[in-house]
Amino acid sequence: MSTDHHIALLGLGTIGLSMLALHLRRRDTKVTVYDPRPDYEKQLRSMLPGFLDAGFVSPTAEQPIPKTEIVDHLLKNNRLFLASSIAEAVQHATIIQEQSPEVTASKQAVWQEVTKTAAPTAHLWSSSSGVGASTQAAGNNTDTSVAARLLVAHPFNPPHLMPIIELVPGEQTDPDRVDFAREYFCAVPGPTLPASTAAGVAAVASASAAQASSEPQASLYYRPITLQREIPGFVGNRLAFALLREACYLVNEGVVSARDLDAIVTASIGPRWAVSGVFESYHAGGGAGGINAFLQKLAPTIDETWRGLGQLEMSKPGDPTEPLQRPWRNTVVRQTEEAYGPYTAQTKQKKDEMLRTTIEMQTKCWGELES
Numbered sequence: 001m002s003t004d005h006h007i008a009l010l011g012l013g014t015i016g017l018s019m020l021a022l023h024l025r026r027r028d029t030k031v032t033v034y035d036p037r038p039d040y041e042k043q044l045r046s047m048l049p050g051f052l053d054a055g056f057v058s059p060t061a062e063q064p065i066p067k068t069e070i071v072d073h074l075l076k077n078n079r080l081f082l083a084s085s086i087a088e089a090v091q092h093a094t095i096i097q098e099q100s101p102e103v104t105a106s107k108q109a110v111w112q113e114v115t116k117t118a119a120p121t122a123h124l125w126s127s128s129s130g131v132g133a134s135t136q137a138a139g140n141n142t143d144t145s146v147a148a149r150l151l152v153a154h155p156f157n158p159p160h161l162m163p164i165i166e167l168v169p170g171e172q173t174d175p176d177r178v179d180f181a182r183e184y185f186c187a188v189p190g191p192t193l194p195a196s197t198a199a200g201v202a203a204v205a206s207a208s209a210a211q212a213s214s215e216p217q218a219s220l221y222y223r224p225i226t227l228q229r230e231i232p233g234f235v236g237n238r239l240a241f242a243l244l245r246e247a248c249y250l251v252n253e254g255v256v257s258a259r260d261l262d263a264i265v266t267a268s269i270g271p272r273w274a275v276s277g278v279f280e281s282y283h284a285g286g287g288a289g290g291i292n293a294f295l296q297k298l299a300p301t302i303d304e305t306w307r308g309l310g311q312l313e314m315s316k317p318g319d320p321t322e323p324l325q326r327p328w329r330n331t332v333v334r335q336t337e338e339a340y341g342p343y344t345a346q347t348k349q350k351k352d353e354m355l356r357t358t359i360e361m362q363t364k365c366w367g368e369l370e371s
């Protein structure tokens with residue numbers, strides 16, 4: 001079996017493990033993984049099977065593989081390799097993706113190390129939540145082509161389930177590298193959908209294939225979206241963190257408890273945003289006049305609300321040690337811990353199942369809406 005893509009995955013934590021499951025769903029990939037943690041193989045063996053679908057069938061197997069045998073099957077069939085250094089991980093890679101800690105200096109050091117031994121043609125992707133490619137490439141004195149090859153492919157946790165990937169090119173990123181990344185993720189199959197929603201997926205595939213038959217076969221599960229310019233936090237996180245700041249403000253002011261605030265979000269704007277986004281929701285809310293009417297009708301309330309939004313700060317500029325003393329933070333942490341206790345593997349599994357059902361509903365309904 002030929003594999004067109006040899007991916008080096010650097011960092012096998014929360015995102016790296018889920019990203020590994022994403023890549024393994026393509027039939028034309030093999031993946032070499034690396035993490036400096038001495039126990040990363042043990043973590044991989046215990047976690048990866050849970051991220052792969054029950055029906056995961058490697059191209060070299062006729063039947064679904066028992067979850068307990070998946071990792072050994074992948075290793076034996078040269079679809080998965082374990083490296084003990086960055087140099088070893090990247091030596092044959094055509095795509096190098098880092099999921100190391102969200103620390104600028106650490107990411108810059110990773111790319112410095114990568115470019116010592118990686119192929120000068122390799123695509124360079126970062127899973128960063130907010131450190132732009134231009135910043136990560138800065139100061140790389142090993143290979144000046146890094147800035148042209150590096151881009152952020154920001155996933156949402158967990159990437160093996162969440163369909164959106166924010167592609168954020170740096171100021172010097174070659175547009176062809178962005179096109180490659182977009183086509184790559186578009187062709188990654190989604191998790192195995194129950195038969196009940198396969199019809200939805202097929203409908204989306206036929207509608208979109210008719211529109212873009214010249215494009216490579218897309219699975220239509222993953223939807224990479226390219227941002228037009230770098231901005232700290234990109235888009236998803238900026239929106240989420242704006243909401244987080246106001247949520248912390250309302251809890252700290254005693255307006256609502258953390259648990260009740262979560263209930264309001266998950267049973268009102270949350271489901272609505274799973275069906276229609278911010279603008280489409282207000283377009284619908286404006287009646288016949290659409291969003292224009294909505295903004296006109298609600299202008300006084302929106303204006304007053306905007307003027308009164310909480311202005312919390314995580315820390316003073318240049319003083320990263322300061323956040324620990326923020327009183328609002330202690331209130332939010334205490335109420336969240338009282339509400340939910342430790343976040344267990346069982347809770348995560350239940351929430352992943354709920355997330356998957358929501359996304360399957362979207363996939364099915366996109367098909368019905370598209371046709």
Ligand SMILES: NC(=O)c1ccc[n+]([C@@H]2O[C@H](COP(=O)([O-])OP(=O)(O)OC[C@H]3O[C@@H](n4cnc5c(N)ncnc54)[C@H](O)[C@@H]3O)[C@@H](O)[C@H]2O)c1
Pocket residue numbers: 010011012013014015016034035036037098099100101102103106110127128129130154155156157
């Ligand atoms: N957790 C999320 O919700 C989420 C979502 C999207 C993006 N991200 C981004 O993904 C990246 C990783 O986040 P995470 O939550 O998986 O963190 P994590 O702490 O779970 O995992 C980071 C891993 O990187 C390893 N590591 C440390 N130094 C390394 C190096 N030099 N080379 C390779 N690996 C190294 C660590 O051993 C660890 O296993 C961050 O940039 C983060 O912003 C996280």
Ligand SMILES: O=C(O)[C@@H](O)[C@@H](O)[C@H](O)[C@@H](O)CO
Pocket residue numbers: 102128129155156157158236237240
């Ligand atoms: O919401 C997500 O999954 C991610 O965007 C965030 O979880 C974010 O990337 C965090 O890593 C914050 O850094």
